[in-house]
Amino acid sequence: MNSEHRRRELAAFIRSRRERRSPAEAGLAVTGRRRTPGLRREEVATMAGVSVTWYTWLEQARDIRVSRQVLTSLVNALGLDEVETAHLFQLAGEVPPSELAAPEPELPAQYRLLLTQLEPSPAYIVNRRFDIVAWNRACQVFYGDLERLAERRRNILWLTFAEPEFRRISADWEQEAAYTVALFRAQAGDALLQPDVAELVEELEQASPHFRRLWRRKDLAPFVPERRTMFHPSLGRVDLEYVKMHAAGDDKTLVAYLVPAGSELGKRITELIGDADG
Template sequence: MKEEISRYKELGDFLKTRRAKISPLQVGLPEGSHRRTPGLRREEVASLSGIGITWYTWLEQGRDIQVSSQVLESLSRVLMLNDDEIRHLYTLANQNSPVDIPPYHHDVNPMLQRILDSLSLSPSMIFDTRWNIIAWNRAAELTMLNFGEIDIAQRNYIWLIFTNYKFKELFHNWDNQAQGLVARFRAECGKYIEDPWVTEFVQKLKKESKEFDKWWSMHDVENEKGNYKIFNHSILGELTFEHTSFFVADNMNLKLFVNAPAPDTDTEVKMKKLMSLS
C-alpha cells in the first residue's frame, strides 16, 4: 500500500515538473503578464490534453486513480516528453510503455513546414504513425478544418472523419472514402496491434461510430495508393484533387499527404480564389 501511495505521489510530482518546463508560447497560448509560476497552468494542460481539470488535479495530487494509455499519450504530447520521459510516465502509471509504435512527434522540422507552405494550392498534411495530424498548410486549413482549433488529443485523421460532422460533410461519397480509410489504418497499425493505444483507440471509436464498428469488424486491409478525392466545400462547391502520399526522407515514421488540384477541372482556379481571400 505504501508503495502504491509513493508511486502515485511520484507520478503527480513528475507531471508538475514537466508542466513547469513548457512555456505557453510553445503550445500556442499567450504568455500573459499575471502568471505566478513558470510553465503551463493545470487547467491548460487538462484542456490541451482533452481531460477534465478536476481529474487532472487529482492526478497531480497523487490520488489513487487509474490512468488509461490514451490519457498518457495525450499528456506525453502536450508536455512534449522525450522517449525516456514517456517510458518513465508509463512506468509510474503502471501501464505498458508503447515501445512498438514510434513515438509521437509534437512538431516537424521547419524545413518540412516550409515545404507544406509552398504547396499553396494543395491541401497537405503530415501524419505520424498513429495518423495524428502534426502539421498542415493554409490550404488544408481553409478547405478542410482549422486543425489548430481542435484539441490535440482529438487531432487524429481517423477520429475526425468519423466523429466531426463538419469534416464528415466535406467528403463526397463519404462511405467509400471512410471504409477505405479504415482498411488502410488497419493495415498500417497491424504491426502494432498489441500496443495499448491501438486497443483503446479502436474500442473508443467503435463506441462513437457504428460505421467504424461495422467496417473494423470486416478486417479489410489495403495499402496506401494514389487516388482522387472530391470535397464538397461550403463556399467553392465541388473540389477535385489527386491524392498521394510520401514517406518523409529523414523520418520514415512520418507521412506527407498531398491533395493536388486535378487537371481538367476548375479546382485550381477555385483554390487560387480561396487563397486570395485569406
C-alpha cells in the first residue's frame, strides 16, 4: 500500500467511525435537528484537541503528519475498540499500542556488582532507549543525584538536551550532542518503531529545538572508544577513557569513563564519594 492509498484509507476509516458515533455515546448534549449522521467534524476536532481545519484535512487525505498523541486522542473521541485502534495506528504508519514493549526486567545483581567494582571510574548501564537503569556512586559525582529525577527522565538524550546541569560538564556540548543523537539513531535500528522509543523522540522534539534539528538530519555514527573531557566544580577539567560494552543476550549496555588505576584523580573521586556518603 503506497502512502497516498494509505492516506485515503485512513481518511475513509476515520470518517466512517465519526459518522457512526452518536453524540450521546460521546457524552455530548443534542440540541435541535442534526443534518449530519453521527458526530460533526468540529465536535471530533474539539474532543481530539486539534483544529477543525487540520481535522478536515485529515478526512480529505491531505499529506499531513499524524502523531501518536493525536492518534490516541482520536481513539478516545471516536470510541474505538482494541481492533479498531490497532487498524487506525497501522493506517497511520505507527506501531499499535497493543504491541508495546514488554516491561523492563529486573536488572541482575551481578550488573550492579560490576558497577561497584568499577569505582572510582564513573559508570552506568543503559537500555535500548538510552535510559539509565543503574549507575555507581562515581557516576553521581559527575551527573548528580539521578534519584531526584523521574525514572523516565533518567535518559541520556533527555539529560543532554533538557537538563542544563548536564550541559555544563561537557567540554564540547555541541559536538557531543550531535554525536549522541547520531549514535542513538544508529544503535536503535528497528526499535525506533517501538511506541516507547517513538514517544521519547516526540517528547524530545517538543522540548528541544536543538534536538529536533539534529534528529531530522538523520545522521548516523558508530561507537568509537576515545578519551572524553569533562568538567567538575571541584575536580576541574578531567580526561577519562570512554568505553561501552554490550551485555550478551540483553539490550543493556555498560558505559564507563575509566580512571587510571592508582591515579590522583581516582583518589579525589573516592574522597568525593566518601563525602557524599557522609
